Amino acid sequence: MTLGPLIHPVTVLEQCHVSPSPAPAAGQPRSLPLTFFDLVFLDFPPVQRLFFYDNADLRDAHDFLLRELPLFRESLAAALHHFYPLAGTLPCGIRERASPPEVAYSDGDSVRLTVAVSSDEFQDLAGDHPRDTARLRPLLPPLPKHGSSQDVVAVQVTVFPRAGICVGTTLHHAVADGSSYVHFLKTWAAIHRLGDERRKAVVVDHTPPLFDRGVVQDSDGLREAFIRDHRDLVESGDKRLDDWDLSRRPDTVLATFRFTDELLRKLGRHVEAETSARCSPYALACGAAWAGIVRARGVGGGDVARFGFVTGCKPRVSPPIPSSYFGNCLGLCFVEAKRRHLTAASASVAIWRVIAGLAEQGRALRGARGWVRGAREYAAARAVTVAGSPKLGVYAAADLGATWGGRPRKVEIASVERTGALALAESGRRGDRDGGGIEVGVALPRAEMEAFRAFHVELVRLLDATSGDAASPLPRV
Incomplete structure (x- = not known):
């Protein structure tokens, strides 16, 4: 009998919800229709990344909760101020008589942040050699669902005492491509690097994201064609992805x-x-x-x-x-x-x-x-x-x-x-x-x-x- 991989489940220490701080201005759009570019990826699995950081000085999870978590949480909130649609929700697929899908944000919406600790081997997980993917999955946060809608992004921080920290992100692909994701990531990291005293300052060289869907021209009606394709595929039970x-x-x-x-x-x-x-x-x-x-x-x-x-x-x-x-x-x-x-x-x-x-x-x-x-x-x-x-x-x-x-x-x-x-x-x-x-x-x-x-x-x-x-x-x- 072939034995499966040895899985080290993580222990969840804390879960919280991080809202944009300060809240987006009243004039900012609260809904972003999905363009034909977005609709291509509507049914794709979410994009999940893991970032492994060496930190042998981190004694235990309590040390992280005390020293690092407050700034991590507040820098995330400050970055979400600029990228507030990431705190919004998206419909779970396309239904026959539903309105065209859009990312919707309401004041108070948030991103779920999970903090966990793992006993797995950090150096091994962060290597180049083949690692069982089942060992990596506990480091990845799921996207919470709320009835017929779901969150856009989720974040998890997993502490490996005296070894390092892993940040996992899960992003719905219909909301952002790699370029937009990295734009958010760079902004978040830049705010985090400012530290306790300057974390609310304007980020140097920060270029704010542009949410105006009017810049995407669709003279060929691709958006409506893609919506029809998705509805037909749902009706036919297509599972080829x-x-x-x-x-x-x-x-x-x-x-x-x-x-x-x-x-x-x-x-x-x-x-x-x-x-x-x-x-x-x-x-x-x-x-x-x-x-x-x-x-x-x-x-x-x-x-x-x-x-x-x-x-x-x-x-x-x-x-x-x-x-x-x-x-x-x-x-x-x-x-x-x-x-x-x-x-x-x-x-x-x-x-x-x-x-x-x-x-x-x-x-x-x-x-x-x-x-x-x-x-x-x-x-x-x-x-x-x-x-x-x-x-x-x-x-x-x-x-x-x-x-x-x-x-x-x-x-x-x-x-x-x-x-x-x-x-x-x-x-x-x-x-x-x-x-x-x-x-x-x-x-x-x-x-x-x-x-x-x-x-x-x-x-x-x-x-x-x-x-x-x-x-x-x-x-x-």
Whole structure:
């Protein structure tokens, strides 16, 4: 009999509700209609991140409650003053005769903050090696529901005595994309760093979020089309998004693979010699990971391998959307390649060609009418997708100050076990920060993870061995 992972349940010490402080001005809008960009992600699982901070000086949970929690709670309240819709609620899905969905905020609304303590091994949980995802779930807060509505975001702080602190956030994807989330995170962290005496001061260089939905042009009626698609899918009982979900498997693990700048340069030279294509580091890291996962899964899955990623649409639409806009503003991009010919090089080129095509005016929204249904088709095909981006700078954004050790030692997008996505971020390892690179988080069943790890090791070995012979073949699926 195969034993499951050893789970260390957390002990909840305190739960409180944090409201924006001060309350938003009376003239601020209390409801934000979901745009067509938001509606793409209405039924997606929430985005869940974990931030691990070293803190060996923290004696016990009582020490945290006494010294750190008051400032943490008050800085969150101050950040929510600027981002008050995050304290609001959202309908649970779309019903046939319900009004179009919107984020609604009422005075007194709040974000639930949970404080807990864990006996699990902090250093192990914050590592790169494969860890059972079941061990990470107790660190993640659920989104509270209230009848037919649900909260937008929830926060949990878990204390590991004499080791560190983990901050977990759960965010409904229909409310904000990664850029808007990091905007909030940077504001919160900046306020927290001001300390007790200055936490209510105006944040230096703070750019307030823009909530005006009028900046999103929808001349093609995509919002109404997406609402109809969601209602039809609910009526038909469509559950294809669940085909990505590995959370029900007891053997799912999460690991991080690092693509250093040096490794990406070697891979780029090889790809250019083989195909004449000069791929971006993003395309190279994604292509290598895509090929590795396809090989790890083995036979089956048809002749076509599928990959999906998102592109930021703020500068790509006409007129452009201001960078401070708060909400989703992502376009879906679909990539297909022959499975039997897929290598790290060919996969990278396939992704890069789609990225290069986005430079064409209007290309980002071409085919947008099929996004809602297309995402479900890709889920049914178990396509590899992407969450996060190295451009977001999440490690720097989450710097809570000296008492927390500055930047987190590790950031995980734990929700990738439910979305089939690669978790991308800039390299956050202390020795890599100046040298760059991309870290890729992968959630797979343990046997597939071992096969993926072997693919990554072989790729690194071949690139090291053939740095003077760039045309040598790379591992094939």
